[in-house]
Amino acid sequence: MARSQPTDPPIDLQAAVRGEVSWFCCGTAWGPCSSTGKGACGTCNSGNLQHAWPNTSDACWAITRPDSCGFALSRRTCGFQHRITALCSGTSVVTSIADCGPQTDLFCGERSCCGATCATDRIIDLTPAAYSRIASLSTGLRPCEISTP
Amino acid sequence: MTSRRQLLKSAVLGGGAGVVAATALGSLGPEAAFGAAAPDVEPGAPDPDFAEGRIRSIKDNTLLVLGSNMVFHNIRVVDGTSLWKLGPTTFDQAKPGDGLYARGVRMPDGVLAAESVWLNIVNIKGHVSNITSEKIHLDHKGQEVLCHRVAGKSIAVYSDAPPSADLSLLRVGQHVQILGAWRPDTNEVDIATVFSPH
The missing domain is CATH 2.40.50.140 (Nucleic acid-binding proteins)
Known part of the structure; x- marks a missing residue:
């Protein structure tokens, strides 16, 4: 049974949200990614400027549970655009939702920093094409700020 | 001021002077490499300055890569290109069969002049x-x-x-x-x- 969302206003409707960003592969791919499909929206490709969002549907929310880490994130569906700004470089990229994720609840309390600038909890995953616009893929995980374009 | 992207482009198009210029940018190391302005691409669309796939062959400084979507890419490695294979590495560590992601500047002839190549x-x-x-x-x-x-x-x-x-x-x-x-x-x-x- 799908769990319902909390009734408090989602924090990302009030201001930009800070959290951690990582990257994931999707679509046709090589290696361990070769079994990955096109994502919850059916459009995801590693070479496209896309991202995964933890609240694309009730079923998605029931898996990712960002509320268990204290995040009430808005329901946003396939194609919705976010701007993701890397707090290390200040560089940003605008991407659209193509999948459900990350599984925020499994990494609750995790924190990434660039010097004194930190962000806590995983709230977005980018495709390799998108992530590599704002950071090296070899960094794996970075603090970021998420807003609407 | 000349941008990193312009220097990479000249490294591929212009030969010697351009290569020196690209090298003068430093290591093109991971964080420094990502301040350069990239052309606007519609969110959700394929990024023309990015490629993925597996290396089919290597000729001189060019990787011939077959994308997982069956599209071929010619990826040119220049002096300033940052390569990664479990850590920073050198061009001679790239082997046929390796998977890769690459970011760079797409040249008019379709070649991707690589800023960064991540192997496997x-x-x-x-x-x-x-x-x-x-x-x-x-x-x-x-x-x-x-x-x-x-x-x-x-x-x-x-x-x-x-x-x-x-x-x-x-x-x-x-x-x-x-x-x-x-x-x-x-x-x-x-x-x-x-x-x-x-």
């Missing part, structure tokens, strides 16, 4: 199903991936603590993210970094 890089999440002194067995979406510790290379990041070579705090059953280098045509990965939430 994977970034996978999963549950730790077993740990030995040499390996972490990762359940990644129902498939086992054998993740090898590599002396002098593998590190763990426990939340915001400084990176550590000590992987002994990892526990069976916990969820982790493993950044590493795939061993082509296997279910095995050499570990660069294990990210643990605690």
Whole structure:
């Protein structure tokens, strides 16, 4: 049974949200990614400027549970655009939702920093094409700020 | 001021002087490389300055890569290109069969002048199903991936603590993210970094 969302206003409707960003592969791919499909929206490709969002549907929310880490994130569906700004470089990229994720609840309390600038909890995953616009893929995980374009 | 992208372009088009200019940018190291302005691409669309696939052949300084979507890419490596294979590496470590992601500047003839090439890089999440002194067995979406510790290379990041070579705090059953280098045509990965939430 799908769990319902909390009734408090989602924090990302009030201001930009800070959290951690990582990257994931999707679509046709090589290696361990070769079994990955096109994502919850059916459009995801590693070479496209896309991202995964933890609240694309009730079923998605029931898996990712960002509320268990204290995040009430808005329901946003396939194609919705976010701007993701890397707090290390200040560089940003605008991407659209193509999948459900990350599984925020499994990494609750995790924190990434660039010097004194930190962000806590995983709230977005980018495709390799998108992530590599704002950071090296070899960094794996970075603090970021998420807003609407 | 000449941008990094312009210098990369000239490195490919202009020959010697351009190559020197690109090298003068420094190592084109990971963080520094990502301040350069890239052309606007519609969100959701393919990024023309990015390529993925597996190396079919290598000729001079060019990688012929077959994308997973069956599109071929010619990826030109210049003096300033940053290469990664479990860590910073050199062009001679690129081998046919390697998977890759590359970012650079798409030239008018379709060649991708590479700023960065990541060879065999994977970034996978999963549950730790077993740990030995040499390996972490990762359940990644129902498939086992054998993740090898590599002396002098593998590190763990426990939340915001400084990176550590000590992987002994990892526990069976916990969820982790493993950044590493795939061993082509296997279910095995050499570990660069294990990210643990605690």
